[in-house]
Amino acid sequence: MASSQPYDKQSVAVPGTKRPGQTAHYRNGIWGLIDENTPGVLKTLDEIWDVGLKVGKNTPFLGERRVVSTNPLKFAPTYTWLTYGEVDTRRKYVGSALHSFFQSGELGGGEFPTVGIWAANRPEWQIVDIALQSYQKVSVSLYDTLGKDSVEYIIGHAHLTAIFSTSDHIPTLLKLAPKVPTLKMVVCIDAISSDAAKLLQEWSEAVGLTFKTFAEVEAYGKANPIEPIRAYPDLVASICYTSGTTNNPKGVVLRHKNLAVATHSNMYGLTLPDNACLLSYLPLAHIYERVCELCTIAIGGRIGYFTGDPLRLLEDAQALKPNFFPSVPRVLNRVYQAAMVAGNAPGLKGTIFKKAVQTKLDKLHATGEVTHALWDRLVFRKIQAVLGGNIQLCTSGSAPISIEVMDFLKIALACEVAEGHYGLTENCATTAKSWPLDSTASGTVGPAQPVNEIKLVDVPAMGYTSEDKPNPRGELCVRGVNCFTTYYKDEKNTKEAVDEEGWFHTGDVGEVDSVGRFKIIDRVKNIMKLAQGEYVALEKIENLYSSTPLIAQIFVHGDGLQSYIVAVIVPDPIQLAAIASPLLGKKISPEDTPALAAACKDERVVNHVMGVITKVAQQNGLKGFETVKRVYLSLVPFSIDNNTLTPTMKIRRKDAYSLYKAEIDALYALGEPSRL
Template identity: 65%
Template sequence: MPVKIVDWPIIDYNNQSVAVPGTKKPGQTAHYRNGVFGYIDDKTPNCVRTLTEVWDNGFEVSRNKRFLGHRPIISTQPLKYGPYVWETYAEVDLRRRNIGSALCHMFGKGELGGGDLETVGIWSQNRPEWQIIDIALQSYRKVGVSLYETLGKDSAEYIINHAHITVIFVTKGHIPTLLKNARKTPLKLIVCIDDLSEEAKKIFTSWGEAQGVRMLELRDIEQIGKVNLIEPFPATIEQIASICYTSGTTSNPKGVILKHGHLALSLQSCLYGTSVPPDTVLFSYLPLAHIYERLAELLCISFGGAIGYFTGDPLRLLDDVQTLKPQYFPSVPRVLNKIYQGAMLAGNVPGFRGAIFRKAVATKLEALHTIGTNIHPFWDRLVFRKVRAVLGGNLIQVTCGSAPISPEVMDFLKISLCCEITEGYGMTETCATCCRCIPDDPSSSGTVGPPQPINEVKLLDVPAMAYSAEDQPNPRGELCIRGWNCFSSYYKDEKNTIETVDEDGWLHTGDVAEIDQCGRVKLIDRVKNIMKLAQGEYVALEKIENLYSSSPMVAQIYVHGDSLQSYLLAVLIPEPLQLSNLATHVLGKKVDETDKAAMEAASKDPKVNAAVLTLLTKEAKRNALKGFETIKRIHISLDSFTVENGTMTPTLKIRRKDAYAKYKADLDALYALGEPSGTQAFKL
């Protein structure tokens, strides 16, 4: 039976969610549910309830159509990639049966396993094999555990031990790391996704034998399955499909237990109001170990769509997407912000050309904010087709998640890409599902829309931060979520489970939200990572970082406070071109962004520092930050926060403790200057 895709009915934008009668209690709001589609759960007719049903639906619709695509290397010197080549649903079906059968055979013989779950690891960048292996695990009652491509050896070792992974599918670059630490883990089998040369295979096999670990290639596993073939098993709604590890910013990763029902019903909820056609092509570049990308690809599979994977090189991202020309582009603010900044730099220039650009933007923004339309036959053809071409020119749907994005950027993307641009909100613990903006809503930017059909939400008072369900004009408080997509426990972690999920099944997000008069959720603060300044004011550091990040000058920013001080500092990693242009203007001499020495000198120049701080202060005022929330001094560095230097998680969130340790001397020196008499403004 094909999946149930439900079209948008006539929408009342003033009533996007509704309060459930009788649910209001002291200290919290009523429960809010979707005002367009109502509420769905595991009893709703015609819903998919397991991931095996998701696969069966996609396979039935698109058996002989293209499914998974990649760009093969056609030259190594220079490195050059060819056009996309594809595997069909039927070809993938054979491969998933072979892989799944081999794993069942080996677990059945006792060659693998020994933990309380039959877990299987995947440590690889996005590629067709990642998806094929995962589909095999879903189909043969195995529990997938995905590791971020950028994961360090300590975190990888922790997850392998915590989840008792005895077999892991990896790309060849990770094999040395695994073999070096093999005796500290339960690993029994490493399966290399890449084809190895005879020499490399001999070396790894010998090394593995010395460590008590068997080495095979993916084609070996497929051959084992081919001669021991068994039929796939239908899953049940309560069957565990995955342990998805969240990358902790302060502690070890937490393993979120996700069942087939959690993921399938999240996907079903996303099918309410979906606007992508069955022959949609999705561009895959966000890490598949992250729940957001994983759900997007499951959504594509459910209606028989195709998925094209990027080459793995972020510098080739635009070349990949322009080659693929996708209809569906799941994305994140850090990428969309760059598209916005590039378009504004190219279009908003002096003279006639810039005047035409500004007229086109103003005309389309007025229409967007008045009637919700982002299409204009004249301006789209004359001005915005070049912006659309950056992402291939065929986009129908762009989704934005994982972090906040400014309303100005969202509005510009809507009018320039001329397609549906949807911001949403979710967590690993909710299978990337909770809220989603409704298309053509004239004022949705800056919100994450109403709760999705699978969810109900409520707000709890946060007295320490002066947020209350009784606030006017809109209730405010900590966002809590309930529904069939919400997890119920962390793996082997009762303490964090109890702290996150209450006895009534409400998941406490740690995010502060308000519910506006249209019934939309707007994220405004964080309960976590708050601190108290010396004068007693509470500040939410992540919230402040997100607001400053909308400045074109900001590539990365770490905001720091000390409870013995009355003001905030920041470490700023600037966008090179923006710093180059500003420094050239301030210093009266050319500072080229490719001249490392000149850029370093500019970053340390007091006049440049003051000019950058002036820009940031304007951004603070634009976002209505209070005085104590405004950064008073900055340290500018060209040394980015990265996973490799230990200052970022694999999901690209700053590890606060490690970032502070890296820049402690610089931050302490700024505080040693004493109380600022006022932000030093630089006339730009």
């Protein structure tokens, strides 16, 4: 993107839209607002496929590293590819077979013709999804982190009658069969031995299910071909379940136009070479990766899947040499930390590294430029080689990332590193995106995307208003063709999320700067997202921990730049005295405040308290990321007097954090303990 862009007007306020209690509506400063009626816009997912197929017909499309040995596990050093033409044939086979099964009544019976996919990222995931898009079927993705209960809930809620699954999940599905009467057919994506297939077939029949291999489904479709059935913009394409933090997951109903126009919006300002290659490792069950892969298809690009092992991700990158690396802070922070360790070497090496970093940072902040002829060759080429040496676009989404890391990645990778794609399942991972060559974009998620309007609505309870100086602040609300209109069979949550004017209330507090870039600064509800993208309900976790007599009060804190949560605990004096006395080898009475205060600082006491609350977490079935990893013990209670409790005795999170900021920051400075 040329530097002639209006960097001082990245989002513009639409005249006449400002109302009391909210900002004006902001739109993209270059492209304005696009929708399904904009000339040339992609309106359905099969249109995206048509474009990719036309560009790429005989070129590589989906790649993987084949397993060359299972013991020890070893993968081929190079990628094996399916072309667009081959995938076109196979999506017709799969789609024809499924359509026949639905027509005959073997599958179906729900409100929508839903089909589940439960697999890690791999070529077959995309083949099935493209088949579903091409034959008016509705995809529902299942994924591991949801847990068994959620899988059972989704199968029933979405009325799944068929699921394409990898062999490792099939036993779970067969055991669940009695509890999920809608399920009729399980298709194994993996190539398995005839003995294993026979065994699974017999087990499936015993629980009243049909078992098929992927090859059998394709063979049936080949023998009974049906031409693809065109989609239309309002047709439901997918029900995408988001991890519920307090109860069951919510099913976001996404139509073809939501996903297609979101994809089209992300193409604006996208600079990737022809036959660009994406490294796919973020879960395809999540919306962020799906939209990135749809963008790649729309330009006839290639998608190479990782081996499934995070420890081999860099090995995969070096074999694939991708141009496009959609990522998350957790992975990018590791790249940064590894580079900094190397750079902090003693002597001349360290001095050269520091000089190279400073020179490039100065240039970045002055001009937005990220390349440097000398330093890229001498210093940064090695860092670039870690990801294959060809990265031209790296995106960070799903959680916040620090300004320091963003700026370093821009200069080290010497390419566009965009934060943003700030979005949720509800708006197809599309709301705002930073612009290339914007020298001060780090720390913001950029301006409104072309498909969106954004406004901020006052949150008086938290002290955020549209009149705040220097920048307006408030709950970030978004509207556009990419936004969903309903949670499946869930009127209550739909009404809370989408108002009568079509604005989706994200629950995030945003701020808009003088040039129209947005920044996420808080959560309206006490639900926040950790660095790896997992949501945690802080209040729910506090309530569970409070059940133990040791804890008089607890404040659980999460930081969007960290992957774990910490807590400030005010222990019950009687319980604390009983714990501390034997540990410290002296009798301490519950009234001896100085001795109890000293005990709170003692590592043995802190470790004992950690042990107690870890047990509580396990007993209550808290997930790893919901478990408090470090604690600070204090005798100062949270109260109305010190402004950390509301009159209804709820913790005022912002004030509680302010009170213990130094202590909480010190806990995070220690890093995440590897084992409790």
